[in-house]
Ligand SMILES: Nc1ncnc2c1ncn2[C@@H]1O[C@H](COP(=O)(O)OP(=O)(O)OP(=O)(O)O)[C@@H](O)[C@H]1O
């Protein structure tokens with residue numbers, strides 16, 4: 099049992115033995131309709147593989163350009179006219195709150211409006227903006243193992259998260 103996990107939360111554990119495994123997970127996730135309006139948090143140390151997962155997910159969804167790490171910009175937005183699972187547009191926001199330190203920026207940069215918008219919100223280092231981010235639908239905790247594989251814990255915290263998790267085979 100882990101402290102802080104919602105009593106009703108649904109938890110799954112996975113191992114990504116290499117980056118190809120991360121890519122396969124991203125492909126499976128990209129096919130989920132619930133992804134079109136959700137907030138996913140990515141926890142894990144520097145180099146755990148958070149941006150790598152986002153990159154594979156966005157590519158699986160059809161982003162063709164470079165997927166940059168938003169470490170300095172805090173946010174990289176994407177807009178897809180269609181995705182493999184749907185012909186309707188999809189708005190995506192990839193946050194990295196590692197360097198978030200000015201609370202005023204939350205309002206000024208429009209982050210509040212973004213989290214209130216329909217679309218896919220992904221955040222690295224959400225703890226750095228814990229006072230502002232809403233409750234995530236799905237929380238991923240990525241840990242580097244001694245053999246360089248990634249141990250991943252997935253926690254669904256809402257019905258949307260539960261729907262996403264249900265489609266993921268542990
Ligand atoms: N499943 C995996 N197995 C082995 N190596 C992986 C795996 N996933 C990612 N990697 C490698 O680990 C590194 C992860 O870097 P990445 O930028 O994704 O980390 P990050 O968690 O976003 O770090 P930061 O907190 O600095 O943003 C990359 O070099 C990537 O190739």
Ligand SMILES: [Mg+2]
Nearest residue numbers: 148149167222
């Ligand atoms: Mg990163």
